[in-house]
Amino acid sequence: MAVNALDKAFGLLTPGALPAVPTPPLVQRRQPAFNEDGQKRQKRGGATLTCIRSRIFIALPLVLVFWSACNRGTTNRATTSTPPLKRAEGVLDAIAHIRANAIPDAVLNQTQCLLVFPSSDEHVNRSGLPGIASCRRDAQEWDRAGAVTFAGSRPSAEADLLVFLLNSSAPKALRKGHLELPSAAPGPLVQVSSVVAPVELRSDAVAYVRAGTKLKGAALGGRIRAEPDQPWSEQESKQYSAALVSFFNIIVPTGIIIHHTATIPGKGKVPASESEVDQYHQTRGFNVLCFGKEYHVAYHYLVLPDGKIEQGRPERCEGAHAPGYNSYLGISVAGDFSSVDNRRGSKGLTRPTEKQIKALIELCRKLRHQYNIPLQHILRHSDVAPTKCPGDRFPFKYLVSQVARVG
Numbered sequence: 001m002a003v004n005a006l007d008k009a010f011g012l013l014t015p016g017a018l019p020a021v022p023t024p025p026l027v028q029r030r031q032p033a034f035n036e037d038g039q040k041r042q043k044r045g046g047a048t049l050t051c052i053r054s055r056i057f058i059a060l061p062l063v064l065v066f067w068s069a070c071n072r073g074t075t076n077r078a079t080t081s082t083p084p085l086k087r088a089e090g091v092l093d094a095i096a097h098i099r100a101n102a103i104p105d106a107v108l109n110q111t112q113c114l115l116v117f118p119s120s121d122e123h124v125n126r127s128g129l130p131g132i133a134s135c136r137r138d139a140q141e142w143d144r145a146g147a148v149t150f151a152g153s154r155p156s157a158e159a160d161l162l163v164f165l166l167n168s169s170a171p172k173a174l175r176k177g178h179l180e181l182p183s184a185a186p187g188p189l190v191q192v193s194s195v196v197a198p199v200e201l202r203s204d205a206v207a208y209v210r211a212g213t214k215l216k217g218a219a220l221g222g223r224i225r226a227e228p229d230q231p232w233s234e235q236e237s238k239q240y241s242a243a244l245v246s247f248f249n250i251i252v253p254t255g256i257i258i259h260h261t262a263t264i265p266g267k268g269k270v271p272a273s274e275s276e277v278d279q280y281h282q283t284r285g286f287n288v289l290c291f292g293k294e295y296h297v298a299y300h301y302l303v304l305p306d307g308k309i310e311q312g313r314p315e316r317c318e319g320a321h322a323p324g325y326n327s328y329l330g331i332s333v334a335g336d337f338s339s340v341d342n343r344r345g346s347k348g349l350t351r352p353t354e355k356q357i358k359a360l361i362e363l364c365r366k367l368r369h370q371y372n373i374p375l376q377h378i379l380r381h382s383d384v385a386p387t388k389c390p391g392d393r394f395p396f397k398y399l400v401s402q403v404a405r406v407g
Contacts, residue, residue, distance in 0.1 A: 087118040088116040091210065092244070093243070096246075096247055098213055098214075098215055101190055101191040102191075103190070103208065103215075104189070104190055104327070105325075107188065110166045111164045112165050113133060113134065113171055114162065114163070114164055114244065115132070115133045115148060115162065115164075115224065116132045117131035117132075119157070119158055119159055119160050128152075129150045130147065130149055131150060132145050132147065133224070134146070135165075135170065140245055142241040144234075145230075145241070146226055146227070147227040148226050149227060150224055150225075151223050151225065153220050153221055154220060155219075156218075161208075161209055161220075163205055164207070164208075165205050166201055167204040167205070170205075174224065174226055176226075177226045178224065178225050179224040181222055184206060184220050186207065186219050187218075188206070245289045246289050246292055249318045250290060250317065251316060251327045252327070253315055253316075253327065253328065253367065253371045253373065255373055255377030256368070256379070257322050257325060257380070258332075258360075259299065260334075260390035261332050263347045264280050270334050272304070273302075273310065274310035274311070278296045288313060288318060288320060291316070295314070298312070299312040299313070299319065300313055300315055300329045301329070302333075303331065303332070303356050303363070304334050307355030309359055322384050323385070325379075331360065333352050335352060336350070336391065337349070338392060339391070339393055341388065357399065364378060365403055375403065378400055380394070
């Protein structure tokens with residue numbers, strides 16, 4: 001036992017742990033109670049105190065070793081006893097913070113159910129690998145998490161496993177208690193293919209494994225079995241659902257889309273600040289939960305007429321400005337640059353100011369360098385949607401040519 005070991009190390013709590021130290025003859029000789037002057041003689045405890053100190057200094061290194069071993073054991077127990085939903089949430093959080101790569105927007109948007117199987121030697125058994133399954137109700141809401149077991153070929157026993165079920169029949173199959181998974185394709189990655197069209201996802205499921213800061217696609221096959229026991233509370237399930245929503249709203253930017261703000265309906269004027277856009281977009285339902293916080297403004301940046309740049313939602317949060325391209329950063333320039341909608345300037349600026357263009361060029365250069373964005377991934381909103389935005393008066397070709405220049 002650790003306590004006995006410590007007692008023996010000190011040699012104070014357990015008799016006979018260390019050899020007896022002979023008492024000096026001076027201490028053995030009986031001394032009179034009073035000295036020659038009649039004063040009471042003080043007891044001499046120096047030798048005994050020296051002996052105790054000696055034992056402590058000898059035993060101290062052993063004590064530190066035992067304490068360190070006990071402390072490591074406690075830490076390991078705390079880690080392996082983490083509740084299942086917390087462990088799954090930890091996997092999602094770790095993947096969300098991998099900046100070098102990401103799961104494409106098309107996969108996230110098409111996912112019907114997500115299965116998370118955290119790696120753990122403690123929970124691996126012959127019956128299969130335990131995990132957590134959650135299915136989508138809508139874009140921002142998930143069903144209560146359920147316990148599942150995966151039986152089949154597994155890429156690595158030391159890595160976390162994630163399976164994205166893309167078929168609309170997956171939730172029904174899981175509710176029945178089992179789902180056959182003959183073959184899940186290796187999931188695509190942003191680093192390899194920045195934009196994946198939904199038609200390119202030909203498999204009913206894609207899988208990934210995560211080890212440390214490395215995420216990669218993996219092929220697997222087997223069977224998913226739903227378990228009747230769900231050892232967590234309703235509150236824990238709600239917290240995990242919120243973590244799922246946040247996870248599916250996190251991106252690694254793969255491009256830039258340029259917008260103009262046009263006018264805010266009902267106000268008849270171009271917004272003068274990010275907060276005005278935020279208030280309007282809140283009424284439109286553009287809110288997103290990302291990294292545990294809610295944002296309303298659909299864009300990532302707003303460029304004002306004086307060249308001032310105001311940030312909207314964070315760069316790593318999915319936009320709400322171009323369906324199918326919301327992994328692109330949305331930058332909106334204040335004004336209405338359509339010769340049809342704002343012919344005489346009654347709705348605000350008909351062309352961007354020089355300060356706006358200069359600020360926009362610098363911002364695009366910075367973002368392109370930061371996220372390794374190809375020049376051909378800098379687009380107008382009208383390039384990806386049936387809209388006039390950012391208007392025919394916006395100097396898009398000039399913008400791209402200047403962004404391409406070095407320095």
